[in-house]
Amino acid sequence: MTEITEIIKTERLYFDGGTGTVLQSMGLPAGTAPEIWNLTNPEKITALHRAYLDAGANIIKTNTFGVNCEKYENYEALISAALDCAESAVNGRENAFIAFDMGPTGRLLKPLGDLDFEEAVALFASNIKAMADRADLILIETMNDSLETKEAVLAAKENSNLPIFVTNVYDESGKLMTGASPEAMVAMLESLGVAALGMNCSLGPDKMLNLVPRFTENASVPIIVNPNAGLPVVIDGKTVFNTDGETFADYMAKMAEMGACILGGCCGTTPDYIAKTVAKTEKIPYSAPEYKNKTVVSSCTHAVEVGDSPVLIGERINPTGKPRFKEALRSGDMNYVVNEAVKQVEAGVHILDVNVGLPEIDEKIMMKNAVEAVQTVTDVPLQLDSNNPAVLENAMRIYNGKPLVNSVNGEAESMRRIFPLVKKYGGAVIALTMDNSGIPETAEKRVEIAEKIIGVAAEYGIGKKDIIVDPLALTVSSNQQNALVTLEAVRLLGEKGIKISLGVSNISFGLPKREIINSTFFANALERGLNCAIMNPFAQGMMDVYHSFKVLHGLDAACADYINYANSTAETVEKSAKNEEITLHKAVLKGMKESAVSAAKELLKGVEPLEVINSHIIPALNEIGGAFEAKKAFLPQLLMSAEAASGAFEEVKARMPKTDSEKGRGVVLATVKGDIHDIGKNIVKVMLESYGFTVYDLGRDVAPEAVLAAVENFNCKLVGLSALMTTTVPAMAETIKLLRENQPDVKIMVGGAVLNQEYSDMISADYYGVDAMASVRIAEDFYKN
Amino acid sequence: MIYPIDYRVIPVSELELNKNEVFARLQASRGADLSLDFECVKELEKNILCKYSAVRVPLKFEGVKGVNCGFGTVESENLRKNLSGCGEVFVFAVTLGVGVDRFLNKLSLTSPANHFIADAFASAYAESAADKAEEIMKGSLKCRPRFSPGYGDLALSCQKNVLELVNAQRLLGVSLNKSLLMTPTKTITAIVGIEND
Numbered sequence: 011m012t013e014i015t016e017i018i019k020t021e022r023l024y025f026d027g028g029t030g031t032v033l034q035s036m037g038l039p040a041g042t043a044p045e046i047w048n049l050t051n052p053e054k055i056t057a058l059h060r061a062y063l064d065a066g067a068n069i070i071k072t073n074t075f076g077v078n079c080e081k082y083e084n085y086e087a088l089i090s091a092a093l094d095c096a097e098s099a100v101n102g103r104e105n106a107f108i109a110f111d112m113g114p115t116g117r118l119l120k121p122l123g124d125l126d127f128e129e130a131v132a133l134f135a136s137n138i139k140a141m142a143d144r145a146d147l148i149l150i151e152t153m154n155d156s157l158e159t160k161e162a163v164l165a166a167k168e169n170s171n172l173p174i175f176v177t178n179v180y181d182e183s184g185k186l187m188t189g190a191s192p193e194a195m196v197a198m199l200e201s202l203g204v205a206a207l208g209m210n211c212s213l214g215p216d217k218m219l220n221l222v223p224r225f226t227e228n229a230s231v232p233i234i235v236n237p238n239a240g241l242p243v244v245i246d247g248k249t250v251f252n253t254d255g256e257t258f259a260d261y262m263a264k265m266a267e268m269g270a271c272i273l274g275g276c277c278g279t280t281p282d283y284i285a286k287t288v289a290k291t292e293k294i295p296y297s298a299p300e301y302k303n304k305t306v307v308s309s310c311t312h313a314v315e316v317g318d319s320p321v322l323i324g325e326r327i328n329p330t331g332k333p334r335f336k337e338a339l340r341s342g343d344m345n346y347v348v349n350e351a352v353k354q355v356e357a358g359v360h361i362l363d364v365n366v367g368l369p370e371i372d373e374k375i376m377m378k379n380a381v382e383a384v385q386t387v388t389d390v391p392l393q394l395d396s397n398n399p400a401v402l403e404n405a406m407r408i409y410n411g412k413p414l415v416n417s418v419n420g421e422a423e424s425m426r427r428i429f430p431l432v433k434k435y436g437g438a439v440i441a442l443t444m445d446n447s448g449i450p451e452t453a454e455k456r457v458e459i460a461e462k463i464i465g466v467a468a469e470y471g472i473g474k475k476d477i478i479v480d481p482l483a484l485t486v487s488s489n490q491q492n493a494l495v496t497l498e499a500v501r502l503l504g505e506k507g508i509k510i511s512l513g514v515s516n517i518s519f520g521l522p523k524r525e526i527i528n529s530t531f532f533a534n535a536l537e538r539g540l541n542c543a544i545m546n547p548f549a550q551g552m553m554d555v556y557h558s559f560k561v562l563h564g565l566d567a568a569c570a571d572y573i574n575y576a577n578s579t580a581e582t583v584e585k586s587a588k589n590e591e592i593t594l595h596k597a598v599l600k601g602m603k604e605s606a607v608s609a610a611k612e613l614l615k616g617v618e619p620l621e622v623i624n625s626h627i628i629p630a631l632n633e634i635g636g637a638f639e640a641k642k643a644f645l646p647q648l649l650m651s652a653e654a655a656s657g658a659f660e661e662v663k664a665r666m667p668k669t670d671s672e673k674g675r676g677v678v679l680a681t682v683k684g685d686i687h688d689i690g691k692n693i694v695k696v697m698l699e700s701y702g703f704t705v706y707d708l709g710r711d712v713a714p715e716a717v718l719a720a721v722e723n724f725n726c727k728l729v730g731l732s733a734l735m736t737t738t739v740p741a742m743a744e745t746i747k748l749l750r751e752n753q754p755d756v757k758i759m760v761g762g763a764v765l766n767q768e769y770s771d772m773i774s775a776d777y778y779g780v781d782a783m784a785s786v787r788i789a790e791d792f793y794k795n
Numbered sequence: 796m797i798y799p800i801d802y803r804v805i806p807v808s809e810l811e812l813n814k815n816e817v818f819a820r821l822q823a824s825r826g827a828d829l830s831l832d833f834e835c836v837k838e839l840e841k842n843i844l845c846k847y848s849a850v851r852v853p854l855k856f857e858g859v860k861g862v863n864c865g866f867g868t869v870e871s872e873n874l875r876k877n878l879s880g881c882g883e884v885f886v887f888a889v890t891l892g893v894g895v896d897r898f899l900n901k902l903s904l905t906s907p908a909n910h911f912i913a914d915a916f917a918s919a920y921a922e923s924a925a926d927k928a929e930e931i932m933k934g935s936l937k938c939r940p941r942f943s944p945g946y947g948d949l950a951l952s953c954q955k956n957v958l959e960l961v962n963a964q965r966l967l968g969v970s971l972n973k974s975l976l977m978t979p980t981k982t983i984t985a986i987v988g989i990e991n992d
Contacts, residue, residue: 116964116970116971117970117971117972117973118893118970118972118978121900122893122896122897122900122978122979123970123972123978124972124973124974125972152965154968179965181968182804183844187892187893187968188893188897189893189894189897211965241800241802277965344904345904345905348904348905349905352905383904386897386900386901386904387901387904387905601908641824644821644822644823644824644827644829645821645822645823645911646821646823646829646833646908646911646912647829649907649908649911649912650908652907652908653906653907653908684974688903689903689907689910689911689914692903692907692910692911693907693911695907696907696908735974737974
C-alpha cells in the first residue's frame with residue numbers, strides 16, 4: 011500500500027467524524043467515557059468505524075482520545091483494544107487508514123498550571139509506546155496549547171516513525187486558548203516535521219471558514235479541517251449540535267475549494283455528515299499545497315517572517331561587558347533578565363537574543379530558566395544563543411514555538427552537532443561564514459562557506475529558507491577593508507536569495523562614538539539586502555535608520571510606523587525634562603518609578619551614593635511605611651513607592667564602590683513546595699529590595715532542598731518563606747526542619763495568608779511577618795544584631 | 796425538555812466592578828483615600844476574554860443528604876438547604892480566560908506592585924463576571940444566591956463533574972490541576988437554584 015504521506019500530496023482524503031455523540035446514540039450512557047467501550051463493547055466501536063468507512067471516510071481515529079496512563083491504570087489494554095477494533099474495521103478495505111488518536115492531557119502546563127514539561131512528554135510517550143506502531147499515522151488533536159502540542163509531537167518523534175498529523179482548536183478570535191495564531195502553529199509544526207496540520211473541534215464549520223486562508227497561505231503541507239457540527243445543545247440529557255449534515259457539507263465544500271486537503275468532522279458529526287461531505291466535495295478538483303519559500307520563526311503567540319521588512323534582534327540579554335548583568339546571573343536574579351527583555355520589546359525589537367553564558371554558572375539550567383521567564387513576559391520569538399550545543403538543546407526542547415538558533419558555522423563538527431538539533435526540535439539557524447581556517451578575507455569566500463553550510467543542512471532535511479547567513483562584521487578599527495568586504499558579502503548573498511543577518515555593532519569595536527559608525531554601516535547593509543540586525547534598540551541612531559529605511563523603501567504604509575516613532579521620541583524627551591523637576595523624595599513617596607530613577611541619576615552627579623540612600627531614599631520610604639502602619643496609606647501605595655525606591659537603588663548600586671555595597675545584607679526568599687501563590691512573597695521582595703537588601707528569590711513551588719542549597723551557596727543566614735494554602739504549611743514546616751538540621755544558625759521568617767503567630771511558633775519559625783513592612787523591620791533587626 | 800448549553804462571551808465593558816470588593820482585595824479600608832486609576836488595570840482589561848457556559852437542569856433530592864444537580868449525586872446539607880423549594884438549577888462556569896493568567900504571571904516577574912493590584916482587580920472582575928452571567932441566565936426567574944463547590948460542606952471534589960457538565964474544558968478552556976484548583980485561575984463555578992413558581 012502507498013504511504014499515506016504520499017497519497018495526501020495528490021488526492022483528497024476524508025477523516026471520520028465524532029465519536030462520543032454517535033456512541034451515545036448507540037447506548038453509551040451520558041457521563042461514561044467512550045474509551046471504556048473498547049474493552050466492554052468492542053463490536054460497537056468496530057461498527058462505528060465501519061459506518062464511517064462506509065460513508066466514505068478513509069481515515070478512522072482510534073477510540074483513544076481520552077486515554078492516558080494518569081487517568082487509566084489499564085491504558086495499555088484500552089489502547090490495544092481500540093487498535094483491535096480499528097484493524098478489524100479496515101481489514102480488507104482499500105485506501106483505509108488508521109489514525110492513532112491522542113487528545114490533550116486535560117491539565118494546564120506550568121507556569122500557568124501544574125503540569126511539568128517532561129511529565130507531559132512522558133504521558134504522551136506512554137500512549138505511543140502502547141500503540142506499538144499498529145497505526146498508519148499519529149493524530150494529535152483538539153490541542154489548545156501550543157507547548158502541549160509540541161510535547162505531544164516530540165513524544166511521537168521520540169517513540170515512533172509514523173507520520174504525525176496535528177489539529178488544534180482555535181477560538182472566535184482565531185487563536186488557540188493560550189494565544190497562538192495559525193501562522194505561529196504552522197511555523198512550529200512544519201519545522202517539527204509534521205506531515206499534515208490544521209484545525210478541529212471549535213465552534214463549527216462557519217467559524218473555521220475564515221481561518222482556512224491563513225493556513226493555505228503559509229503551510230507547505232496538506233491542511234486538515236475537522237469541525238464540530240456547530241454549537242452544542244443538550245436534549246433530554248444528551249448533547250447534540252445545531253448544524254445539520256447538509257449545511258455542514260456545504261461549508262466543507264467551500265473549504266475544499268479554498269484548498270483544505272483532508273476533510274472530516276469532530277463533535278456532533280455522524281457518518282451521515284461525512285457521507286454528505288464526500289458527496290459534495292468529491293468532484294471539486296484537488297489542489298495540492300505549494301511549497302512556501304518563507305523564512306519564519308515563531309513565539310508562543312505569533313510568527314515573525316524574515317522577508318522584505320528588516321527584522322531587529324535585541325542583543326541586550328548578554329552578560330558580555332555588563333558587570334550588573336553578571337551579578338544578576340550569579341545570584342539567579344531572573345527579574346533583571348526579564349526586565350531587559352521587556353524594555354527591548356517596548357523599544358521595538360522583533361526577536362530577542364538570549365545569551366546567559368558565564369563560566370561560573372550552570373549555563374544549561376540558566377538558559378532554560380531564562381527562556382521560560384522571557385517567554386512568560388514577552389511574546390516575541392527568541393534567538394537562542396550559546397556556543398554549547400547541550401545548552402542549545404535544553405533550550406530548544408522547552409522553547410514554545412520555532413526558535414532562531416545562534417549559531418552554526420562552516421566547521422564539520424559544528425554542523426554535525428547543531429543540525430540534528432534543528433531537525434529534531436525545529437528552528438531556523440544563524441550560519442556564521444567561518445570554518446576551521448578562520449574568517450575568509452574576501453566576500454566570495456564567505457559566500458562559499460555559506461553555500462557549503464546550506465548544502466550540508468539539506469542533507470539533514472533542513473531547507474535553505476531556514477538558514478540565515480551571518481557574513482560577519484569585523485571592526486574597521488583594525489582593517490578599513492572590513493566593512494567593504496562584509497557589505498559585498500551581503501550583496502552577493504542577497505542575490506542568491508539567501509537570508510542575511512549581521513551583528514552590526516561589531517563594526518565599530520575600539521572606536522569612539524560607536525553609534526555614528528554603527529548606524530551608517532547599518533544603513534549601508536540594509537541597502538544591500540540585510541534582513542536581520544542583531545543590535546541595541548536603545549541606540550537611537552540605529553532605530554532612526556530602521557524607521558527611515560522602511561519609509562524610503564515603501565515598507566511602511568502611510569508612514570504610520572515612522573510617525574508613531576517620531577512622536578514617541580518627542581514624548582520621551584518631554585517626559586525626561588518633566589521627570590527632572592521632581593525630587594527623589596517625592597518620586598519615591600508618590601511611587602513614580604521613572605521619575606525616581608532620573609532623579610537618582612541627577613542627584614548622583616553631585617552627591618555620594620550612600621548619602622543618596624540615607625538622606626533621600628530611606629527617609630521617603632520610612633515616611634510611606636509609617637503612613638502604611640498608621641493605616642493612612644495602603645498596600646498599593648506602599649508597593650509603588652517600594653518599586654520606585656528599588657529603581658533608584660539600582661542607579662545607586664551601579665555607582666557604589668564594591669566595599670560599600672549592601673552585599674552581606676542578603677535574604678533568601680521562597681514560596682514553599684506545592685504552593686504557586688507568590689504575590690505575598692513578591693511583595694516582601696520588593697519591600698526588602700527597596701531598603702537595599704539583596705534578595706535571592708527562589709520563586710514559587712520551591713523544594714526544601716533548594717532552599718537549603720541557596721542558603722549554603724549564597725552564605726545567607728536569613729530566610730523568608732511564604733505559604734498561602736493550609737495544605738502547603740506542612741511543606742513550610744519540612745523546609746524549616748531541614749534548615750535547622752543543616753544550618754543551625756540560620757534565622758527564618760514566615761508569612762502568608764494562612765499563618766499567624768501561633769502557627770509560626772508551632773512550626774518553630776524565628777519570626778512571623780504580619781505584613782510587608784514587618785519583613786523589613788525583621789531583616790533590619792536581624793542585621794543590626 | 797431541551798436544556799441548551801448556554802455559551803457566550805461577555806464583553807468586558809459589560810462587567811461592573813464592585814468598588815467595595817476592590818477595596819477589600821487591595822487590603823484598603825472601605826472608602827479609603829485611594830485612587831483606583833491604575834495603568835495596569837487598563838492592561839488587565841485588555842487581557843480579559845470573559846466567557847461562560849451554563850446548563851439548566853432538573854434538581855433531585857436523594858436520601859437524607861444527597862442532592863443531584865445534573866452532575867451526579869453529592870452530599871451537602873448546606874447545598875440542600877440553599878436549594879430547598881427549587882425544582883431546577885442552573886449550573887455554570889465563568890472565566891476571565893487564560894490571557895489574564897498570562898498577564899498576571901508576567902507582572903509577577905516584572906512588577907510586584909502591579910501584580911498585587913491587577914490580581915485584586917482580576918478577582919473582583921471574576922465576581923462581577925459571575926454576577927453578570929447569573930443576571931443573563933436568570934432573566935425574570937426568582938433564584939437563590941449562587942453556591943460554589945468548596946462552599947460550606949459541598950466538597951471541592953465535585954468540581955470535575957461540574958466542569959464536565961458545562962463542557963468547560965472545550966468551551967472555556969478550563970481545567971483542574973492536581974489540587975482541584977481551576978486554571979485559568981480567575982474562574983468561578985456555581986449552582987443557582989430556580990425557585991418553584
